[in-house]
Amino acid sequence: MRGHPRRTITAAALVAASALLSGCSGLQAGSSDAELTVSTTTAIIADLVEQVGGDRVDVTSIVPHHGDPHSYEPSPGDAAKVAKADAVFSNGLLLEEPGIMKMVHTNARKSAPKIEIAQKLEQYGGTVIKLEEDLGLDVLWLGWAVEGEVEGDGSQVRTTATKLEGPGELRVYLTDTLGKPKVYIDSADGLDEADSFTLPPEAHTHVNWAFSEAGTYRLTVEGQTETLDGKSEDIGSGTFTFTVGDDTEAPEGARVLDGGHADVALNTGTDKVYVRADDDKSGEPVRLAADDVVLHVPDRAKETVPKEEPYAFLGKAGDELWVLPQAVIGKHVHGDMDPHAWADVANAQAYVRRIEAELIKADPDGKATYEKNAATYLKTLGALDEEVAKKLATVPEQNRKLITTHDAFGYLAKAYGMEIAGFVVPVPNQEPSAAEVEELGDTIREKQVPSVFLEPNLAARADVLRRVAEDEGVGICTIYGDSFDDKVHDYVSMMRHNATELAKCLGEDAR
Numbered sequence: 001m002r003g004h005p006r007r008t009i010t011a012a013a014l015v016a017a018s019a020l021l022s023g024c025s026g027l028q029a030g031s032s033d034a035e036l037t038v039s040t041t042t043a044i045i046a047d048l049v050e051q052v053g054g055d056r057v058d059v060t061s062i063v064p065h066h067g068d069p070h071s072y073e074p075s076p077g078d079a080a081k082v083a084k085a086d087a088v089f090s091n092g093l094l095l096e097e098p099g100i101m102k103m104v105h106t107n108a109r110k111s112a113p114k115i116e117i118a119q120k121l122e123q124y125g126g127t128v129i130k131l132e133e134d135l136g137l138d139v140l141w142l143g144w145a146v147e148g149e150v151e152g153d154g155s156q157v158r159t160t161a162t163k164l165e166g167p168g169e170l171r172v173y174l175t176d177t178l179g180k181p182k183v184y185i186d187s188a189d190g191l192d193e194a195d196s197f198t199l200p201p202e203a204h205t206h207v208n209w210a211f212s213e214a215g216t217y218r219l220t221v222e223g224q225t226e227t228l229d230g231k232s233e234d235i236g237s238g239t240f241t242f243t244v245g246d247d248t249e250a251p252e253g254a255r256v257l258d259g260g261h262a263d264v265a266l267n268t269g270t271d272k273v274y275v276r277a278d279d280d281k282s283g284e285p286v287r288l289a290a291d292d293v294v295l296h297v298p299d300r301a302k303e304t305v306p307k308e309e310p311y312a313f314l315g316k317a318g319d320e321l322w323v324l325p326q327a328v329i330g331k332h333v334h335g336d337m338d339p340h341a342w343a344d345v346a347n348a349q350a351y352v353r354r355i356e357a358e359l360i361k362a363d364p365d366g367k368a369t370y371e372k373n374a375a376t377y378l379k380t381l382g383a384l385d386e387e388v389a390k391k392l393a394t395v396p397e398q399n400r401k402l403i404t405t406h407d408a409f410g411y412l413a414k415a416y417g418m419e420i421a422g423f424v425v426p427v428p429n430q431e432p433s434a435a436e437v438e439e440l441g442d443t444i445r446e447k448q449v450p451s452v453f454l455e456p457n458l459a460a461r462a463d464v465l466r467r468v469a470e471d472e473g474v475g476i477c478t479i480y481g482d483s484f485d486d487k488v489h490d491y492v493s494m495m496r497h498n499a500t501e502l503a504k505c506l507g508e509d510a511r
Contacts, residue, residue, distance in 0.1 A: 033055045033056065034055065034056060034057055034058035035056045035057070035363050035365070035366055036053065036056060036057045036058070036086045036087065036359065036362055036363050036366075037057075037058045037084055037085050037086050038053065038057050038058065038059045038060075038085055038086065038087050038088070038089065039059075039060055039061075039062065039081050039082045039084075039085035039087075039088045039089075039104075039108075040059060040060070040061050040062065040088070040089045040090070041061070041062050041063060041069060041088075041089070041090040041091060041095075041096050041100055041101075041104070042061060042062075042063050042069050042090075042091060042095075042096075042482065042483070043061045043063065043064070043065050043067075043483055043484050044342060044482070044483070044484070044491055044494075045061070045089050045090070045091060045117065045351070046059045046060070046061040047484075047489075047490045047491050048348065048351050048352055048355055048491060049089055049355055049359075051352070051373065051377045052352060052355045052356050052359060052370055052373050052374045052377060053355075053359055053366075053370065053373070054369060054373050056359075056363065056366045056369055056370075057359065060081050062074055062078045062081070062082070062100060062103075062104075063096075063100070063483070065483060065484045065485060065486075065489070066456075066457050066483060066484075066485055067457070067483055068457055068458070068482060068483065069091070069095055069096050069097065069100070069482055069483070070095070070096075070097055070482070071097055072097055072100060073097070073099055074099060074100050074103045078103065079103055079106075079107045080107075082103065082104055082107045082108050083107045083108065083109065085108060085109075085112055086112055086362055086363075087112055087113050087114075087115065087358065087359075087362050088104050088108050088112060088113070088114045088115070089115050089117060089355065089358070090104065090114070090115070090116050090117070091116065091117055091118050091339055091341075092116025092117060092118045092119040092339070093116075093118045093119065093128070093337050093338070093339035093341075094200065094202070094203050094339060095118070095339035095340070095482075098156070098198070098199065098200050098203070101154065101200065102154050102156070102228075104154075105153040105154030105228060106154060106228060113358065113361070113362060114153065115354070115358050117351050117354050117355065118339060118341050118351075120354065121341055121347060121350050121351070121354070122350075123354075124350040124351075124353040124354045124357075125346075125349065125350045125353060126341060126346070126347040126349075126350030126351070127341075127344070127346075127347060128337050128338070128341060129337070129338050129410060129411065129414060130337060130338065131337060131338040131339075131407070131410070138259070138300060139258070139259065139297070139298060139300060139301045139324055139325070140257055140258055140259055140260065140262060140295060140296065140297070140324055141206070141260065141261045141262070141324070141325075142207075142209060142262050142263065142264070142295060142324050143204055143205055143206045143207060143261075143262075143263045143264075144159060144197075144199065144204070144205055144207060144263055144264050144265075145199075145203070145204040145205075145263035145264070145265040145266070145276055146199045146200070146201055146202060146203050146204075146265070146266050146267075146268065147202065147265055147266070147267045147268070147269070147276070148201060148202070148267050148268030148269035148270070149201045149202065149268060149269070150201045150225045150227070150268055151227070152227040152228060152229070152231075153228070154227075154228045155200075155201065155225060155226065155227045155228070156198040156199065156200060156201075156225075156226045157198060157199055157200075157201060157223055157224070157225055157226070157235070157266055157268060158196055158197070158198045158223065158224045158225075158226055158232075159196060159197060159198075159199070159221055159222075159223055159264075159266060160193060160195060160196035160221065160222055160223075160224070161185045161187075161191050161195040161196065161219060161220070161221050162191060162220050162221065162222055162237070163191060163218075163219070163220040163239075164187045164191060164217065164218070164219050164220075165217065165218040166211075166213075166215060166216060166217030166218065166242075166244075167213040167214070167215035167216075167217075168211055168212035168213025168214075168215065168217075168244075169186070169187045169188045169211075169212040169213075169315075170185060170186075170187045170209070170210070170211055170212075170217060170219065171183060171185065171186050171187070171188070171208075171209075171210045171313065171314055172184045172185035172186075172207050172208065172209055172210075173185075173186075173207065173208050173210070173313075174205070174206070174207050174208070174326060175208065175326055180310055181310055181311060181313070183313060184196070184197045184207065186313060188313075198226065201268060204263060206326045207326055208323055208324065208325055208326045209242075209297070209323065209324040210314055210321045210322070210323045211242065211244045211297060211321065211322040211323075212314075212315060212319070212320075212321060213244070214244050214245030214247065214248055214322065215243075215244055215245065215248055216241065216242070216243055216244070216248055217241070217242040217244060218239050218240070218241050218242075219239065219240050219242065220237060220238070220239040220240075221237065221238060221239075221240070221264065221266075221273060222234065222236065222237035222238075222273070223235040223236055223237070223266035223268075223273060225268060234271075235266060235267070235268050235271045235273075236266065236267075236270075236271040236272050236273050237273055238272075238273030238274060238290035239290055239291070240264060240275070240290050240293075240295060241254070241290075241293075241294045241295065242294070242295045242296070242297060243256075243294055243295075243296050243297065244297040244322045245297070245298070245299055245322065246298055246299045250294040250296065251294065254292065254293060254294045255288060255292060255293045255294070256293075256294045256296050257275070257277055257293060257294070257295055257296065258296035258298060260277065260278050261277070261278045262275055262276065262277040262278065262295070263275070263276045263277075265287070273290060274287050274288055274289055274290055275287070275288045275289075275290065275293045275295070276288075277293075297322045297323075297324055299322075301322050301323055301324060301325075302320055302321070302322050302323075303320075303321050303322075303323045304317075304318050304319060304320060304321065305317050305318060305319045305321055338407075338410050338411065340408040340409070340410065340411055340481065340482070341411055342411075342491070343408065343409055343410075343411040343412040343415075343481070344411040344412060344414070344415035344416075345381055345384050345385035345388055345415070345495055346385055346415065347411060348381055348491060348495075349378055349381045349382070349385075352374055352377055352378055352381065353374070353378075355374075356370050356371065356374040380492065381492075384492055384495055384496065387496065387499065388416060388495055388496075388498075388499040389415075389416055391499040391500060391502070391503040392416040392417065392418065392499055392502060392503060393417070394503050394507060395418075395502065395503055395506045395507060396506075396507070396508055398448065399448075399449070399450055399506040399507070400417060400418045400419055400506065401418070401419045401420075401421035401447045401448075401449050401506075402418055402419065402420050402421055402453060402502075403421050403422050403443070403444065403447070403449055403452045403453065403465070404420075404422075404452070404453045404454070404455070404479060404481075405453075405454050405455055405458045405465060406455055406458055406481055406482075407420075408455070408481035408482060409479070409481065412498070418502075421443070421447045421449060422443060440464070440465070440468045441468050441471060441472055444468065444469065444472045444474060445472065449474060449506075450474060450475055450505060450506055450507075451469075451474055451475030451476065451477045451505035451506060452465055452466075452469045452474060452475070452476060452477070453477050453478065453479040453501075453502075453505070454466065454476060454477070454478060454479070455478075455479060455480060455481045455482070455483075456478060456480065456483075456485045457482070457483050457485065458481075475505050477501050477502075477504070477505035478497075478501055479498050479501060479502070480494045480497060480498055
């Protein structure tokens, strides 16, 4: 059952309203009657804007149909489109790769409103939920985070490694969606200003931490704000202690972190640098002074340098490394709130209300058109919401478990009575161990899931999930999260497909 009231829309009304939808999201649309040129960050938002804007709005998307907004790198052509836009719509809540938003703020005209729709979703009748992350790693899952705000659109916080003491080398790197490493810190050639990276305010990202030798390391980092107009301010520094290997003892009295989720964090409001860790009891983060905590890297984190040439910076192929893994492939920069709000159709209605309001502000003469189009589309979405709920209500209670390739379906699960049993991606650049493959198989058996679900734009990196599913004899089905493809071109079709596929692949006859 849904947690909020629903209108009752007949099937006939749904068909009639759906007929008004175009067969394509109109990403290449160019109407001579257009009064507004609009750029959006994703194809899903482009489709919603087009449904409200109709012929008065010419819409293009920065991230293409098949693209991943978490990792897409904008091109000069994207910047040129943004520069011509009368308004730019993004999702917000740090869905988009930071480079996309930096490009928007750098190239969009000052007079063009830049609307992050989900940032004010609740004001338009939507709901926002916290992003839940738990990969069940047996070592510390250590990332980087920024807390606090920085004035100015597109502002960033730069973290720089300034000093390392220890028996070996430290490399901090991120593996992108295509499996290529981007090195942030490499102590082998000495630390300098190149050993740095930026994050947006209130952001968090995952990285790999690779140590070449066992022993105690002390890493000093400092933070600095950066604005688009070239201004910067220092925001503090801190030194963090790592104990690498089981025989390396922590300083007496220090709190040792050797599991769970934690971040090296910089706070722009307090000018402090510390460790932000999840508290097992309260579920809320705790902030620990750098001098009071030790980050432990046990021998079970020991790996070897991959043989592929892009990883030669880690050392000689086959050499031992102690690695705290990134765990999630790609440039996975995000905040505390789950940005995938459109997966609940009621939230898509809130997107539409916000879009309607913003288009009217930008083009008051089009008010009647925008109000009429929005009202029609809201009826379509109301009917779609009921259709999705009805289809998913047919899934037996014991089968309402989702295992996917991406943590994009929390809203869908909450809205329609499903359970996120797990999102499964391989640890970057490492073949899963026999124990890890067995554990995934155990999870599938324990949860008794009839099927697992792959997103088309992420299927290429889901080989482990696919292989284990085949070994366990469960179905492999398709679900859409962040993007469309050649088969699905618009939001209504996407949600209808997802509901149909979930009902089929998790139904009574699925196994």
